[in-house]
Amino acid sequence: MVKKRGKVTPAAPSVEDKPATLKDLLRPEVLAGLKAQADAMKADEQAKREAERARVEAARKAEEKRLENDFGHLLSKSDLDWRKHK
Numbered sequence: 001m002v003k004k005r006g007k008v009t010p011a012a013p014s015v016e017d018k019p020a021t022l023k024d025l026l027r028p029e030v031l032a033g034l035k036a037q038a039d040a041m042k043a044d045e046q047a048k049r050e051a052e053r054a055r056v057e058a059a060r061k062a063e064e065k066r067l068e069n070d071f072g073h074l075l076s077k078s079d080l081d082w083r084k085h086k
Contacts, residue, residue, distance in 0.1 A: 023031065067073045 026034075
C-alpha cells in the first residue's frame with residue numbers, strides 16, 4: 001500500500017516578492033492628480049447621461065401633448081363601449 005501524503009500548502013508570498021505596481025512607482029501627487037482627473041471624467045459622464053435622459057423625457061412629453069390634441073389618435077385609443085359611461 002502507498003502512504004497518503006499530507007496536503008502541501010504553498011508558502012505565502014512575502015511582500016518583497018510581489019512585483020511593483022504602477023501605484024507603487026508613481027509619486028503621490030501624480031497619483032492624486034490622476035484620481036482627480038478620473039473623478040472629473042466620471043462626473044462629466046454622469047452629467048451627459050442626465051442631460052440625455054432629460055432630453056428624452058422632454059421629447060416624450062412633447063409627443064404625448066401633441067397626441068392629446070390629435071382627434072384621430074384619441075378616437076383610436078378610446079374604448080368604443082359607450083354603455084359603460086351612461
